[in-house]
Amino acid sequence: MKTKLFVLAGIAGSVLMLSSAAQAADIQAGQSKYQNTCASCHGAQGKGQAIFPALAGKDADTVASLLERYRAGEEVGDHTALMRPQAQGLSDDDIANLSNYIATEFN
Template sequence: MKSLILAASCAAAVSGLQPAKADTASDAMAAEMYATSCSACHGRTGRGVSVYPSLQNRPVEYLVEKLEIYRSGQAIGPNSGLMIPNARDLTDEQIASLSQFISATFQ
């Protein structure tokens, strides 16, 4: 468990992300997931890159809803082909943690 938290903290530090509060394994996991899976398209600061949307100022509920839709395989926009495979294997806990991290970090 300590190695997971350390790895996630390192990933967040390397990527320049400062999670609002990464004192649990869930928070650390979410920071690592964002740094390794989301930041390439949505940016290190959540502002979006090119045609990829900003995640700034998005409420948790909005993010959970979108990730659950993508996880179900339903296309809801032009980037669905990229989002569906990324969300396909996410658990409810991962979706909740990632959504909370994004909402709290990119206010």
């Protein structure tokens, strides 16, 4: 019985370590995508500049929803024409990584 508990505890610990590593990789991928795609308009710290709005303070669900709507071709707001081409090249993973990075780093 003790052996089974020990094995189960080891498996649970391994799963937690793997999920933490996956989350870190997603944030890193989001950071890379942000720096290469978003920072030139929204700023290195997501504070916005000129006509480009701040992303700081936005939660992951809001950012993901907006990016998905832009990608789908929906009219989202005054800057849809600028954002649609940016979002159309994003995969579902890109959107998840970006939105989690923005929510984690800029809040």
